[in-house]
Amino acid sequence: MRSLLKNVNQKAWLTFFLLLIVFLLSVLPSIQLLVKALQNITLGENSTLVSVFKEPITWLALGHSLYTAGLGTLIAVLLGSSFAFVLTLTNIRLPALWVFCFMLPMMIPPQITALSWLQLFGPASPILNTLGIAPALGSPQPMYSAFGIALLLGIQHAPLVYLALRAQLICLPNHYIEAARVCGAQSTQVWRDIIIPLAWPGLISGTALAFVAGLGNFGIPAMLGIPAGYVVLPTLVYQKMAGFGSDMLGEVASLSILIALIVFATVLAQQWLSKRASYPLAGPEQQKILFSLGKWRLLTESTLAIILCFILIAPLLALIISSLVPALGMALNTETVTTAAYVEILFRQESTLRAFINSFSLASSSAIVLMLVSLPIAYQISSYSLQWRTLIVSIIEIPFAIPGIVLAVALILLFAKPIPLVNIHIYGSIWIIFLGYLCCFLSVCLKPVSASLSQLDKSFVEAAKIVGAKPLQLLRHILWPLTAPAIFAGGLLVFLISVNELTVSALLWSAGNETLGVMMFNLDESGDSVLASALSVLVVILVATLMALLSLFAAKLPKGVIPWLT
Amino acid sequence: MAHLSIRNLSKTFVDQQVVNDISLEVKAGEFVALLGPSGSGKSTLLRMLAGFENPTSGRIYLADQPLHAEGIHVPPELRKFGMVFQSYALWPHMSVEENIGYPLRVAGIKGDEKRLRIKRALETVQLEPLAKRDPSSLSGGQRQRVALARCLVTEPQVVLLDEPLANLDRHLRATMEEHFRSFHQRTGATMIYVTHDQGEAMSLADTIVVLNQGKIEQTGSAQQIYGSPKNAWLAGFIGSGCVLKVPVVSDQDVLTAEKLQVLLSAKLSECSRQVFIRPQFVVISNDQGLEACVCACVYKGERYEISLKLLNGQKIQSYHQRPLNIGAKTRVFIHQAKLLEDAR
Numbered sequence: 001m002r003s004l005l006k007n008v009n010q011k012a013w014l015t016f017f018l019l020l021i022v023f024l025l026s027v028l029p030s031i032q033l034l035v036k037a038l039q040n041i042t043l044g045e046n047s048t049l050v051s052v053f054k055e056p057i058t059w060l061a062l063g064h065s066l067y068t069a070g071l072g073t074l075i076a077v078l079l080g081s082s083f084a085f086v087l088t089l090t091n092i093r094l095p096a097l098w099v100f101c102f103m104l105p106m107m108i109p110p111q112i113t114a115l116s117w118l119q120l121f122g123p124a125s126p127i128l129n130t131l132g133i134a135p136a137l138g139s140p141q142p143m144y145s146a147f148g149i150a151l152l153l154g155i156q157h158a159p160l161v162y163l164a165l166r167a168q169l170i171c172l173p174n175h176y177i178e179a180a181r182v183c184g185a186q187s188t189q190v191w192r193d194i195i196i197p198l199a200w201p202g203l204i205s206g207t208a209l210a211f212v213a214g215l216g217n218f219g220i221p222a223m224l225g226i227p228a229g230y231v232v233l234p235t236l237v238y239q240k241m242a243g244f245g246s247d248m249l250g251e252v253a254s255l256s257i258l259i260a261l262i263v264f265a266t267v268l269a270q271q272w273l274s275k276r277a278s279y280p281l282a283g284p285e286q287q288k289i290l291f292s293l294g295k296w297r298l299l300t301e302s303t304l305a306i307i308l309c310f311i312l313i314a315p316l317l318a319l320i321i322s323s324l325v326p327a328l329g330m331a332l333n334t335e336t337v338t339t340a341a342y343v344e345i346l347f348r349q350e351s352t353l354r355a356f357i358n359s360f361s362l363a364s365s366s367a368i369v370l371m372l373v374s375l376p377i378a379y380q381i382s383s384y385s386l387q388w389r390t391l392i393v394s395i396i397e398i399p400f401a402i403p404g405i406v407l408a409v410a411l412i413l414l415f416a417k418p419i420p421l422v423n424i425h426i427y428g429s430i431w432i433i434f435l436g437y438l439c440c441f442l443s444v445c446l447k448p449v450s451a452s453l454s455q456l457d458k459s460f461v462e463a464a465k466i467v468g469a470k471p472l473q474l475l476r477h478i479l480w481p482l483t484a485p486a487i488f489a490g491g492l493l494v495f496l497i498s499v500n501e502l503t504v505s506a507l508l509w510s511a512g513n514e515t516l517g518v519m520m521f522n523l524d525e526s527g528d529s530v531l532a533s534a535l536s537v538l539v540v541i542l543v544a545t546l547m548a549l550l551s552l553f554a555a556k557l558p559k560g561v562i563p564w565l566t
Numbered sequence: 567m568a569h570l571s572i573r574n575l576s577k578t579f580v581d582q583q584v585v586n587d588i589s590l591e592v593k594a595g596e597f598v599a600l601l602g603p604s605g606s607g608k609s610t611l612l613r614m615l616a617g618f619e620n621p622t623s624g625r626i627y628l629a630d631q632p633l634h635a636e637g638i639h640v641p642p643e644l645r646k647f648g649m650v651f652q653s654y655a656l657w658p659h660m661s662v663e664e665n666i667g668y669p670l671r672v673a674g675i676k677g678d679e680k681r682l683r684i685k686r687a688l689e690t691v692q693l694e695p696l697a698k699r700d701p702s703s704l705s706g707g708q709r710q711r712v713a714l715a716r717c718l719v720t721e722p723q724v725v726l727l728d729e730p731l732a733n734l735d736r737h738l739r740a741t742m743e744e745h746f747r748s749f750h751q752r753t754g755a756t757m758i759y760v761t762h763d764q765g766e767a768m769s770l771a772d773t774i775v776v777l778n779q780g781k782i783e784q785t786g787s788a789q790q791i792y793g794s795p796k797n798a799w800l801a802g803f804i805g806s807g808c809v810l811k812v813p814v815v816s817d818q819d820v821l822t823a824e825k826l827q828v829l830l831s832a833k834l835s836e837c838s839r840q841v842f843i844r845p846q847f848v849v850i851s852n853d854q855g856l857e858a859c860v861c862a863c864v865y866k867g868e869r870y871e872i873s874l875k876l877l878n879g880q881k882i883q884s885y886h887q888r889p890l891n892i893g894a895k896t897r898v899f900i901h902q903a904k905l906l907e908d909a910r
Contacts, residue, residue, distance in 0.1 A: 011641075459655035462618055463713075465642040466649040467669035467720065474643075477668070481659040 010471045018380040021373060025439045026395045029410035030260070036413060037253035048250035049257075057236065062258065065232040068149045068221065069214035075154025076210040079307070080161025081203060086300060088169040089195070090291045093301065099162075100547065101308050104540070106159035108316075109500035109517055110219030112536040113152055115529060116315035117143050118223070119322050127318050130332045144228035149221050153214040155311045160213060161206035163489065167448055168202025169195075171455055187291070201274040205447065208270035212263055212397070218405060218503040233259050234503075237405055241507075249409060256406035260398055267394045275386075316540070323534035341534035352535060354512065355519040356542075358430060362515065363499035366437040370445040371491035375483060376475060377442075378449040396446060399439040404503025411436050411508065430513040436504040441497060445490035452486035453479070500539060568594045568629055568723035568756045570615070575624030577610050584610045586780035587624070592773075594629075594723075597750050597757045599771035601764060603803070607780040608760045612726050615758060616649055617642035628724065648717035648725040648755070652732050654709040656701035662712050663688075663697040669720045687715040690752075691745060707738040714745060718753070725749075727759040731766060743770055764804055768792065776800060797907045801842040808845075810880045811837035815905065826900045831856055834878050841903040845871065848884035848898050855899030858882065860890045874898060 041047045052058055083102050087095045105113065119125055122141045128134035142148065172195065180194045196203075218234040225235055237252050293300055321332050323341050330336055345352045381392055399407050415427040415435075426432045456479075464478045480487070502517030509518045516539055523532040570592040577585040585607040592598050600608040613619040615626060617633070617640060625635040633640045656665050666687050670680045688694045691711035701709055710730055717725055727746070731739045747770060750757055761767050767774050768788040776783045776791060784796050795801040798809045812829040813836045815821070821829075821841070829841075849855070850872065858874040861881065869885045874896070876882060884898060 457653060457655065459651040459653050460657055462616070462642070463649065463651060463655035463657075463716075464668070464672075465618070466616055466645070466647055466726075467672060467716070468643050468646065469668075469672045470643055473672050477671070478657055482657070 014376055014380055014471055018377050021377060021442075022392060022395060025442055026399055029407060029414065029439060030395070030398050032410045032413045033253045033256055033260075033406065036250055037257050039250055048247050049254045052251050052254040053258075057231065058255065058258070061231045061233045061236040064146065064225075064230060065215055065234075065259075066262075068146055068153060068232060069211055069217075071147070071150035072153025072157065072214040073207060073211040075151060076157040076161050076214070077203070077207050079154060079158035079311070080206060080210070081165055083158070083304070084162045084165035084169060085195075086304065088166050090293050090297075090300070092293065092297065092304075096551070098304060098308075100544075100551075101312055102162060103159050103496075103547070104312055104316075104544065105155050106157070106496060108540060109502055109520065109536065110152070110156055110217055111223050111502060111517075111521055111524065112219075112319065112500075112532070113156055113315065114143070114220050114223035115524060115532065115536075116319040116322075117148070117152060119529075120315055120318040125318065127314070127321060129330070130321065141227075143224055144230075145224070146230060149224050149230070149232070152220045152224070153217055154210075156217070156220065157210040157213045160209040161203070163448070163493065164206030164209060164451075165199060165202040167451060167486065167489065168199050172198055201451070204270050204274045205451065208266055209447070211266055212400070215259060215262060216400070216404065216503075234405065241405065241409070249413070252406060252409055256409075259406075263397060264394055267397050268390070271390055271393070319533050319540075320537055322530060323537050325530065327530060341530050342538070344531060345534050345538065351514055352519055355514045355516045358513060359499050359501075359516040362430070362434055362437060363495045363501075366434060366441060366498055367445075367491040367495040369438060370442060370494050371487050374442070374445045374449045374490055375453075375480060375487060378446055378453050378483075379475060379479060381450065382453050393443075393450075396443045400441065400443045404436075404440060404501070405507060407436060407440055408504050408507035411439070428510045433505050433508045433513065433515065436508055437494075437498050437501070440501075440504055441494045444497060445487075445494050448486040448490045448493075449483055452483045456482055496543065499543060570724060570756055570758075571627040571630075572611075572615070573625045573627070575611070575614060575626065576622045577607070577614060577619060578622045584780055585614070585621075588777075588780075588782055590775060590782070590785070592756055592758065594756055595754045597759065597770060597772045599759045599761055599767035599774045600777060601761055601767040601774050602777035603762060605779075606777040608762075608777045609728060611777070612728055612758060612760045615724075616647060616726055617645050645724075646720075646722055648720065648722035650710070650713050650717055650725070650727045650730040652729040654701070654706075654713045654733075656709055656712055656716075658700070658702055660701075661697070662693065662699050662701060662704070665701060665712055666716045666719055669716065673720065683719050687719040690718060690749070691715045706734050707742060710734065710742060711745060714749065718749060721753055722755060724756045724758070725753075727757065729760055729762070731761070731763070739766070746770060776803065778803075794904055795842060795906070798840055798842070801904075801906060806845060806883060807842055808880075808882050809840050809842050809906065810882065810903075812839050812841050813837050815839055817905065817908075819905075821903050821905060823899070823901050826903055827856055830876065830880070830900060831878065834880070839908065840906040842906055843882060843900060843903045845883040845885050847902040848882055848900055850874075850884050850886050850890070850896055850898055852897060855897040858896055858898045860892055860894045860896060863890050863892060865889070 037049055039048065041049055044050065083098070086092055087098050087102075092098065108116075118141065120127060121143055122135075125134050143152075176194055176198065177190055180190045185193060216234060218238065221230070221232045221235050222238065224230075225232060226239075231239070233255060237255050240248055240251050240255070324337050324339065325332050326336055326338055326340065381389055384392065411432055412427065415425075415432055418425040426435070460478060460482065461474065464474050469477060500517050501515065502521055505515040505518050506521065509515060514522075516535070520532045520535050520539075523529070523535065572588060572590040572592075575585055575588045576583065588607075588611060590598075600611060602608045610619060614621050614634070620639060621634055626633040627635070628645070632638045633645060656662075657668070660668065663684055667680055667684045670676075670683060675683070684697075685694070688697055691714055693708060693711055693715065696704065696708065696712075701712065704712065710733075713730075730746075731742055734742060743766065746757075746759075749755075750770075759767070759770060768791075771788065773785065774788055774791050775785045778799060783800050784791060786794075791800070792805055795804055801807060801809055810830060811834060813832045815829065819825075826841075856876055858876050860872060861875050862873040863886075864871045869887060870889050872884045872886050872890055874882050874884060876898075882898060882900075890896065
């Protein structure tokens with residue numbers, strides 16, 4: 001009987017733990033926003049919420065947001081899924097290298113992506129100037145447009161689609177394909193009738209991720225939209241924040257409620273679509289599917305190379321070049337080349353070094369904490385009925401979906417005063433950024449874990465229960481090893497996204513607690529785009545090194561943990 | 567002792583009653599087969615015994631201790647049962663040895679005793695050389711033997727088996743049946759075996775419980791179930807044979823062979839009761855019995871299976887040593903028939 005109590009306690013603790021985390025990280029900030037948005041709703045016509053919704057600019061920004069996020073998602077899905085299919089399922093050479101290069105755009109912070117593309121195409125383009133084909137000064141910048149925003153959103157978020165789809169594809173057992181071939185299906189029919197329908201849940205979740213990310217992206221529309229007067233919801237929020245209107249916080253909260261509604265609808269649509277199309281797959285231990293590309297291999301490889309040149313190499317080159325010139329707009333040649341910017345960042349400015357340390361410790365600690373909590377949460381959620389599951393997943397989704405700036409506002413509202421009971425003041429310290437990251441990226445880490453959990457054969461869990469494994473033993477001995485690839489993938493995603501994060505930290509940083517994103521943004525805003533470029537080149541090198549280091553450990557990690565090693 | 571008592575157990579999923587008021591007593595050490603077609607609720611019943619499903623109503627007791635009753639639900643990990651799954655459920659990240667040792671690991675048994683017990687379990691299923699292998703490198707039969715060893719290692723008092731042979735080929739099934747039988751004899755565990763295969767049920771179980779649409783149709787030994795099926799559905803489900811209509815007879819009447827020939831030659835319009843006739847009690851001869859016409863003749867290896875039509879249009883099955891031409895006229899003599907429960 002005592003063991004019965006102990007066991008019930010374990011379950012109760014797990015549930016309590018889940019509810020507490022969800023409440024603290026997801027519900028509390030959202031409530032804070034809701035309260036702020038509805039603070040004077042009794043005023044009716046004159047309330048903040050109603051007046052925000054009456055402003056034409058709100059609807060204009062909403063339309064722009066839907067357009068750029070939608071088009072961006074389309075581009076991300078096209079790019080991400082073609083890379084996922086080709087790199088996961090065919091006999092292309094050096095797949096690891098391709099994946100490695102393809103994952104890089106996601107790690108480059110959005111505002112730097114935008115900067116590099118501006119430099120690539122503008123009159124001040126260091127590449128075009130070096131080549132002597134730069135457009136005349138004063139000619140329009142093609143990137144300052146809705147399409148420019150959508151294109152960069154697509155490139156930025158294509159790896160999200162890639163990762164989600166790949167997780168699904170490596171679970172496809174080869175005998176499904178063989179069975180179809182035996183039935184007489186040609187390759188194209190196999191793709192159309194077997195692979196794509198079975199990969200559907202991964203594609204849907206990747207699409208939803210990309211759309212939600214595009215909707216909340218701040219860096220790209222801020223860099224490309226604001227100069228062109230093209231406003232989307234996150235930049236509208238930013239402008240309102242900068243404007244310091246009479247009821248600024250209330251208006252910002254109202255706008256974020258609007259965004260939350262769109263995200264909620266997206267999540268519902270995703271769950272509805274994947275519920276209709278989810279099949280139990282066997283897990284990543286089967287024989288891998290490998291299509292032979294035959295004579296098309298070289299062509300495929302060249303196509304991928306051209307795409308990568310366009311989306312990665314050229315902007316990176318522009319970035320590197322603009323970090324090596326004395327001032328923006330100068331052509332690069334043997335006379336002008338200088339490493340002064342790097343010397344400045346690495347040896348003169350204490351703040352940049354500090355930003356490196358801050359960002360890396362913030363990113364790695366949030367990744368580790370989220371990896372630790374995501375499995376128990378995902379397991380707990382999986383035992384709930386569909387309605388509850390949908391509700392909790394949607395709640396967890398909210399902080400990631402609302403623009404980082406809005407989350408930051410919610411956190412400021414929450415922590416402007418010391419935490420009750422313990423009387424600790426975290427506003428103005430690095431801990432508030434850490435908390436912001438935990439709120440923001442819980443769903444990023446949870447998604448792959450939940451997906452992998454839902455694909456496990458139920459009898460693995462039941463067999464452990466029947467031989468007497470308690471909930472914590474079940475998690476440690478059975479579920480953790482079986483979902484480790486997904487957990488690592490989730491943690492990695494969190495790290496990669498948060499190390500360059502700008503929007504949350506933009507409002508929460510304080511002197512001494514700068515993040516890399518803030519540092520780059522500040523340098524760029526103050527006109528030091530050469531220093532900003534140098535800093536981001538260093539970030540890219542560091543993250544790439546880190547990815548390479550992880551690859552070295554791959555042999556000791558469970559198969560499938562590292563996305564770029566298939 | 568592991569006396570298992572199931573009282574008025576029901577399970578309703580959203581719109582469908584899967585298990586409908588089932589009561590069953592399983593004696594300690596008994597081998598019970600839950601036999602039924604798919605959708606009969608047998609797996610749900612087993613999963614409620616394991617604790618994976620919560621019954622909608624009813625109670626389960628083990629040796630007079632409640633496993634499920636008002637306000638009490640003992641979770642599966644505390645029931646100390648063993649279970650063998652159709653999909654084997656061998657954890658892919660553990661070797662054969664680790665899979666078998668896992669119940670000991672969670673029970674806190676370590677060191678020499680753990681090693682010894684794993685070794686004994688492996689010996690019992692004759693898999694000692696494969697101890698270090700991964701489950702994925704084993705054949706289906708070997709996997710199921712590992713699953714059996716995993717179940718054996720803690721010597722549970724109750725073992726649940728969920729269609730354990732459904733994924734194996736016929737030849738392996740006979741060997742595995744032997745493994746289950748010796749397992750049962752050695753451990754004396756109470757075993758509940760879910761299957762849709764009557765051959766398995768009859769060759770293994772002391773008691774067969776036949777389920778249909780969430781209810782128990784009949785409970786009894788293999789002989790009782792086969793020899794005296796209660797109703798037409800059971801008669802059709804177990805073994806082969808035919809249900810034929812006969813005129814009114816009372817339940818007390820003894821159906822002698824002479825009487826049967828008379829009853830079976832009656833006009834259909836006068837018939838209101840049913841009898842069940844196994845093919846082996848129908849003898850084809852030229853000189854006695856009812857006139858019949860051969861409809862089909864199928865070679866079954868050891869004999870021919872013959873379908874015949876009686877003069878009143880009813881079909882009957884028989885066995886014969888030689889093939890008969892389709893359409894040939896002959897006679898059949900019926901030795902035995904079982905009167906089925908009145909359908910009304």
